Amino acid sequence: MVKTARKRPRRGTERAGLLERLDHGVVLGDGGYLLELEKRGYVQAGPFTPECVLDHPEAVQELHREFVDAGAEFLQALSFYASRDKLATTGHGGDARAINRMAVRLARSAAGADTLVAGNLSLTWVYDPKDATSPERVRKLFDEQLEAQMREGVDFVVAETFSWLGEALLATERIKKVGGVAMVTMSFDRRPLSYDGHTPTECARALHDAGADVIGVNCLRNPFHMLPIAEEMRHAVTGHVACQPTAYRTPADQPDFTATKEFPFETETLLLSRRDMAAYARQARDLGLNVIGSCCGSIPVHVREMARALDKRPADPAWRVDYGKPMSAYEYYGHGKDA
Numbered sequence: 211m212v213k214t215a216r217k218r219p220r221r222g223t224e225r226a227g228l229l230e231r232l233d234h235g236v237v238l239g240d241g242g243y244l245l246e247l248e249k250r251g252y253v254q255a256g257p258f259t260p261e262c263v264l265d266h267p268e269a270v271q272e273l274h275r276e277f278v279d280a281g282a283e284f285l286q287a288l289s290f291y292a293s294r295d296k297l298a299t300t301g302h303g304g305d306a307r308a309i310n311r312m313a314v315r316l317a318r319s320a321a322g323a324d325t326l327v328a329g330n331l332s333l334t335w336v337y338d339p340k341d342a343t344s345p346e347r348v349r350k351l352f353d354e355q356l357e358a359q360m361r362e363g364v365d366f367v368v369a370e371t372f373s374w375l376g377e378a379l380l381a382t383e384r385i386k387k388v389g390g391v392a393m394v395t396m397s398f399d400r401r402p403l404s405y406d407g408h409t410p411t412e413c414a415r416a417l418h419d420a421g422a423d424v425i426g427v428n429c430l431r432n433p434f435h436m437l438p439i440a441e442e443m444r445h446a447v448t449g450h451v452a453c454q455p456t457a458y459r460t461p462a463d464q465p466d467f468t469a470t471k472e473f474p475f476e477t478e479t480l481l482l483s484r485r486d487m488a489a490y491a492r493q494a495r496d497l498g499l500n501v502i503g504s505c506c507g508s509i510p511v512h513v514r515e516m517a518r519a520l521d522k523r524p525a526d527p528a529w530r531v532d533y534g535k536p537m538s539a540y541e542y543y544g545h546g547k548d549a
Contacts, residue, residue, distance in 0.1 A: 228284070228326055228366045228391055229423060232450050232500050238491075238522055239454060239503020240282040241513050243273060244290060245477060254300065255474040260288045261302045263312045270313075274320030276510040281517025284326035286368050287313035287359060293334045293351040310358035318362065328393070329359035329367040331385070337377035339406060345380060352384040366391035370454070370505075371429045373397055375404040375413050379420050386421045393424035393501065395452055398431065399466035402439050414443040414451070426452030429505045432482060433490035435465035441497050452501035453494050457482045457508040467506070481507055484515040491516035 231237050244260065247253040252262040252269045263270050274285050291297070292313065294306040302309065317327045334351050338344040356367070367390045369381035378394050385392040396404060396413045404413055410427065417425040425447060427439050433455045440453040458467040458480040467473055472480050487504065494502045502520065504512060517523040536542040 225324065225326075228328075228393070229450075231283070231326075232424070236495055236499070236520055237501050238281060238283045238513070238517055238520060239452075239501055240274075240277040240285050241280075241504045241508030241510065242456070242506040243270070243286075243288050245474070245506045246273060246509055248474070249478065257291075257296075257300050258474075259291050259297050259300045259302060260309060260313065261297070261300065261305065263288050263309055263316055264305060267312065267316055271316045271320050273510075274317055277513055278320060278322050278325055280510040280514035281523045282325070282513055283522075284328050284365070285317040285321055286328045286330045287317045287364065289313040289330045289355060289359060290332045290370070292330075293332075293336075293355060295336050295347075295351060296334060306354060307358045310355050311362050314359050314362035314364055326365040327363075329356065329364035329390070331355055331367065331369040331381050332371050333373065333377060333397075337374050337380070339374070339376055345376070348377060348380050349384060352381055356384060356388055356390070360388060360390070364390070366393060366423070369394045371395070371397045373399065373405045375406050375408045375416060378413070378417060382417060382420045382422045392422045393426070393452055394422040395426040395428040395454060397429045398427065398439060399469065400464070402442075410439045410442045411446040414446040418447045418449050424450040424452050424501055426454070426499075426501065428452070428454035428503075429456060430466045430468065432456050432458055432460060432465070432467070433486070433493070435460070435462070437490070437493055437497065440494065440499055444498050450500040451498075452503065453499045454501075454503035454505045455490065456506045457487055457504060457512050458506070477507060482512075484511050487512040488515040488519035491519040495520060 244253050244258045248255050252266045289310045292309050294303045297303045321327050337348050367385045372378035382394050394417050414425050436455040444451045460467050491502050533541050
C-alpha cells in the first residue's frame, strides 16, 4: 500500500507548503541535475539514469546545497528516470526503491530550514497509447516510486517532461491517489503539440481538471522558445502555472536541445548566460507565472541571478570602482561603465 506524504514542520512552527507560498507570490525552483552531474563525472551520458545517488551521494548532495545557496526555494529529489524499467537499461532495475528513497534523503539533508523538498516522477518510455496494457504498467512504475519517496517525506511531487498527455494524466492520478500536492509539466519538442495531438491549452486544461495543483511546461526548450507556450497555458487556466526551461541556446527551427548535434557530449557550448536566465525570470514573473524554475543546463549561477531578478536575494556587495585609477581588470578595461 502506498503511504501518504509525511509533513515535516519547521521546529517551533508550521512551515508553509508550496500552495501556501504560491498564494503569496512567485516560488523559485532549482536547476538541472543529470546533465550537470554528467559534466562532473558522476552520470553516464546517454541513459542519464540517477544511480549516482547511491554511488556518489556526496556529489548529489553538494549540487543540492549549491542550488539552496543560490536561492532555490525547493529542491527536487534526483529521481528523474528512476522508474524500474528505465533503471533496468543500465542494470539498476533492482535498485529502484533504494534510489528513490536515497534521492529524497539527499535533498532533505541539503535543504535549508525553509526549503521545500519535492519528490519527482518523469516520463517512463513505457507509455504507449496503442498498447492496452501500457497504462497499468505505467501506474505500477509510478506507484513504486511514490511509495519509496513518500516513506522519506516529501512536501509535494513534481511530475515532469511528459510528451504524452496520457502519461501526464496517469502521473497526476497516482499522485492525487496518495494525497500528494502535484505539479505536473509537459514538454514540447519541435512543435507545440503533445504526442497525442493536444495543444498547450488543451494539456493545461486537462491536467487542471484532473486535479493537478500546478500545471506547466518544462525541459527540451530554452526560455525564448518556452515562454510563449507557458503564456498560452497561463491564459488557459485560473490555477498556478509553472515554467522550467533549459539553459541551452537552440535555433528556432530546432528548439529541442536533445535533437541538436551537440547533445549529449557538447552541450556546454550551447549554454545561455546568467543574464539570459535573469531576463527570463523577470519575463516569466511579468507574464503571471507562479513557479519559475529551470531544467537541463541550468546551474547554480543561473539560479542565483534568477533569484536576484525576482528580488529574492541581494546584489553583490558594493566595492570601490575607480576607472581613473584601476585596481582590477574590470576597471582597466572599463567594464560596467555603461551599466
